[in-house]
Amino acid sequence: PGKDKGKDMILLTKMDKRPPNWTFVFAVDVARSGSVSADYSVAIGIAYNSISQEKQICYFWRSKGLKISEQAEEIAEISKNFNHPYLLVEQNNMGQDMIDELTDKYNVNVEAITTGAHTTGKNIKKEELIRFLISAFEHEKITIPRGDEYSREQMSILEDELTKFCAIPTPAGNELFQGVGAHDDCVIALALANRATQTVGIPFAVTLGPGRTQAGGVYSALLQATRGESDIEKMIKLGIIK
Helix, strand or coil: CCCCCCCCCCCCCCCCCCCCCEEEEEEEECCCCCCCCCCCEEEEEEEEECCCCCEEEEEEEEECCCCHHHHHHHHHHHHHHCCCCEEEEECCCCHHHHHHHHHHHHCCCEEEEECCCCCCCCECCHHHHHHHHHHHHHCCCEECCCCCHHHHHHHHHHHHHHHCEEEEECCCCCEEEEECCCCCHHHHHHHHHHHHHHHHCCCCCCEEECCEECCCHHHHHHHHHCCCCCHHHHHHHHCCCC
8 A cells, every 4th residue: 555545534433334344443541540640541443344454543532630430431422423342441550440330331342451461361461462563554454544634633643652662672582562752552552452353353463472473574574674663663664554
């Protein structure tokens, strides 16, 4: 796809009509506290094509300083507008309170996931979650909407976080993924939404072992050649992320 990929797509406010091979998935990264000075809570929706594996970012919500009950009310309204799609919420921090509120009060189709040190059950390593996201960008499966001013404005927030998200070597020789800026909430929400597509469709990444996924050919080689810079930032420069 050319650099104009996404130029005709916009963020949605409610579900649009699509062929049956398209489905909507959502994910929420919940702020660690409800104070105004805390992280943002971010919800991202993806329209997913189970045949082509295309993933179009279709919804973006970002807020802070809201009580869990207020956030749950917002998410429940989003769920209603998209015909109650599959929703993945990180269970860490205040996520469990959000899950309880969404389930008990609004009957939302929500599932919990924990980004911990183990990968059993509904747990997944944060590094593996981010590698799944990098793989999707690497294979040009994710489309960022740029069709109107609002979409471009909102996606600039996401893109800014993506460019500041780096793989940092650890003393043990592993990699630790984290944002070098003040926030990485949007990146985590997108990674969770990308993960949610595996639940409603065919998995897109083949795990080769702890923290490793299938190589991405020439793009993988290019990325490996310039370690130390943000993988996602390099993809933007290489034109992989459109």
